[in-house]
Amino acid sequence: MQQALTLFLSTFVLVFALGFQSLNVNQGRYTAAGITSFVVGAGQMLLYKLAPGAGWLEIGAYLVGGPLGIVCSMLVHRRWMK
Numbered sequence: 001m002q003q004a005l006t007l008f009l010s011t012f013v014l015v016f017a018l019g020f021q022s023l024n025v026n027q028g029r030y031t032a033a034g035i036t037s038f039v040v041g042a043g044q045m046l047l048y049k050l051a052p053g054a055g056w057l058e059i060g061a062y063l064v065g066g067p068l069g070i071v072c073s074m075l076v077h078r079r080w081m082k
Helices: 002-026 030-053 056-080
Strands: none
Touching (some): 002 030, 030 056
């Protein structure tokens, strides 16, 4: 269960950061785009370590983390980056 939660969180953070970074790039926010690159890298490293041993519960956590991450990213970016 702990690995599923960790996999969910790493996927959520990775997709959140990718979405946030994309919106920053599209809006010409260089500093914010650069900072989110570190978060993307950290999320990818954790995901690469956890995904190879994933069972069905972990796969489900992975699949739920992405959609929630991107939607939250869009909502947060709209509110924080006015």
